[in-house]
Amino acid sequence: xxxxxxxxxxxxxxxxxxxxxxxxxxxxxxxxxxxxxxxxxxxxxxxxxxxxxxxxxxxxxxxxxxxxxxxxxxxxxxxxxxxxxxxxxxxxxxxxxxxxxxxxxxxxxxxxxxxxxxxxxxxxxxxxxxxxxxxxxxxxxxxxxxxxxxxxxxxxxxxxxxxxxxxxxxxxxxxxxxxxxxxxxxxxxxxxxxxxxxxxxxxxxxxxxxxxxxxxxxxxxxxxxxxxxxxxxxxxxxxxxxxxxxxxxxxxxxxxxxxxxxxxxxxxxxxxxxxxxxxxxxxxxxxxxxxxxxxxxxxxxxxxxxxxxxxxxxxxxx
Amino acid sequence: xxxxxxxxxxxxxxxxxxxxxxxxxxxxxxxxxxxxxxxxxxxxxxxxxxxxxxxxxxxxxxxxxxxxxxxxxxxxxxxxxxxxxxxxxxxxxxxxxxxxxxxxxxxxxxxxxxxxxxxxxxxxxxxxxxxxxxxxxxxxxxxxxxxxxxxxxxxxxxxxxxxxxxxxxxxxxxxxxxxxxxxxxxxxxxxxxxxxxxxxxxxxxxxxxxxxxxxxxxxxxxxxxxxxxxxxxxxxxxxxxxxxxxxxxxxxxxxxxxxxxxxxxxxxxxxxxxxxxxxxxxxxxxxxxxxxxxxxxxxxxxxxxxxxxxxxxxxxxx
Numbered sequence: 220x221x222x223x224x225x226x227x228x229x230x231x232x233x234x235x236x237x238x239x240x241x242x243x244x245x246x247x248x249x250x251x252x253x254x255x256x257x258x259x260x261x262x263x264x265x266x267x268x269x270x271x272x273x274x275x276x277x278x279x280x281x282x283x284x285x286x287x288x289x290x291x292x293x294x295x296x297x298x299x300x301x302x303x304x305x306x307x308x309x310x311x312x313x314x315x316x317x318x319x320x321x322x323x324x325x326x327x328x329x330x331x332x333x334x335x336x337x338x339x340x341x342x343x344x345x346x347x348x349x350x351x352x353x354x355x356x357x358x359x360x361x362x363x364x365x366x367x368x369x370x371x372x373x374x375x376x377x378x379x380x381x382x383x384x385x386x387x388x389x390x391x392x393x394x395x396x397x398x399x400x401x402x403x404x405x406x407x408x409x410x411x412x413x414x415x416x417x418x419x420x421x422x423x424x425x426x427x428x429x430x431x432x433x434x435x436x437x438x439x440x441x442x443x444x445x446x447x448x449x450x451x452x453x454x455x456x457x458x459x460x461x462x463x464x465x466x467x468x469x470x471x472x473x474x475x476x477x478x479x480x481x482x483x484x485x486x487x488x489x490x491x492x493x494x495x496x497x498x499x500x501x502x503x504x505x506x507x508x509x510x511x512x513x514x515x516x517x518x519x520x521x522x523x524x525x526x527x528x529x530x531x532x533x534x535x536x537x
Numbered sequence: 538x539x540x541x542x543x544x545x546x547x548x549x550x551x552x553x554x555x556x557x558x559x560x561x562x563x564x565x566x567x568x569x570x571x572x573x574x575x576x577x578x579x580x581x582x583x584x585x586x587x588x589x590x591x592x593x594x595x596x597x598x599x600x601x602x603x604x605x606x607x608x609x610x611x612x613x614x615x616x617x618x619x620x621x622x623x624x625x626x627x628x629x630x631x632x633x634x635x636x637x638x639x640x641x642x643x644x645x646x647x648x649x650x651x652x653x654x655x656x657x658x659x660x661x662x663x664x665x666x667x668x669x670x671x672x673x674x675x676x677x678x679x680x681x682x683x684x685x686x687x688x689x690x691x692x693x694x695x696x697x698x699x700x701x702x703x704x705x706x707x708x709x710x711x712x713x714x715x716x717x718x719x720x721x722x723x724x725x726x727x728x729x730x731x732x733x734x735x736x737x738x739x740x741x742x743x744x745x746x747x748x749x750x751x752x753x754x755x756x757x758x759x760x761x762x763x764x765x766x767x768x769x770x771x772x773x774x775x776x777x778x779x780x781x782x783x784x785x786x787x788x789x790x791x792x793x794x795x796x797x798x799x800x801x802x803x804x805x806x807x808x809x810x811x812x813x814x815x816x817x818x819x820x821x822x823x824x825x826x827x828x829x830x831x832x833x834x835x836x837x838x839x840x841x842x843x844x845x846x847x848x849x850x851x852x853x854x855x
Contacts, residue, residue: 493661
């Protein structure tokens, strides 16, 4: 008998479906806010996001199915004991995060954040010329599920989309040009919008630094809805202050929550949302997580191959 | 010899092209800010937007080619003498205004305006669930060039688009269902987003009133990028305050500039931009106006049919 700890806000109907998949298992249901270290260390299987610091290489934990798309907090030494299977929910957040990034892009392009600031002061003023995504060159850095869905949204409204990924493949539908992430420095000078969906790994750390912002057009917009560590925050702040790029938006930060005294908060051409693009904010996301988690739970019990299994050396799925 | 007054920011190349079309004409170039009543009343032909109050039924004016999409200020008695041909630049603003309305819609759906307000206070907070345009029902009220381009943007990102227009026709590409504006009351209860592109005419005055907001879903978003007079501002404010609808955005107001003491400025679920979606804020718009104006100028000189000629009884193009 396996102890299954479920840290997902499941409906009664979803719980019944899950229990039908694991008839010999004992199920405990809790939430991210209520879960205890004791529950985590008693579990053989966890569905959801336990705090990495509470796992402490639990001897009991055999399979951890995250609700998160990024597994960066769980591949660090000492979090999971060797042999624990780790799977992410990559694919669940494609719609929610890509749409949020798309909304942020339009807010930058049409200067909506400046007009909102004016509104709070009852000012009827004019901030001049605006841009468009029609005919714009949009570089999508990180072409997993989220990046690809963003690429398709941008393509659908008339942008020329350059997708950048680690390994070459056939050019996916909705992407006009496919490049390797290694070719980033050749792509940046061409882009009107640069949108990063890079995960937080050793190889993406501070990929966007002073040198890379300097390669972008002074009219370029930069958007980050991947992980905050891929951006050198201080370099971004300098680029915005000195007009190296036009404006930026981010849903993720190197340190979250962003400290109240960080100058990015008050940088006028910076638009910040507090890591809310994912989570369960869009109903479709939870449905996707449930679908991935349940099918992996059933597969793990049967010893079948798993979806989204994480390679501990790269932090990406295998 | 005709006196041609040009109130458009033309390049030298564009001026040369215009003068080649009217070799016998005398051209005067000015701007909306600098144009005088004397210049307006001396002109036989005007390209651009003279202030209606300065025309005073000028005996000299034979042809007025507006840079504006809406002709509402010019069809009122006493502005133009009988027989003056009046044409709008309907079609020139399709891209600029539809994209602005699209950006506003996404800002509402993803609550970006609330997060911007938090940002100004360095607050990292969570405003809960968000919506999507994928699978949403979007009612586009007024299906001229602007409305149709908005419909296509919404359709391209997965919305079910209901287009409403005055006269039945074949269902245009990008519209999933076509209805008559007379059927509005049947469509409003179904819509997740209602976007008005209605012009300011007698028949659209206060079309959106208490009764019509009450027909919408409490989760509905309302967007206005047509003319402000189609909306009863006080009814909108009541609907937002009382949760009759979820949120609204508008680029146009019944009175512009919106007076500083109007409660809409401070209504938290209202997003306001100051009639900046059109104008010359998107470079493509001026190119479109030049194209329409020059071809109509040449046609008028030759006595050929004009594009976008306004019917003084309806305020719409003939």
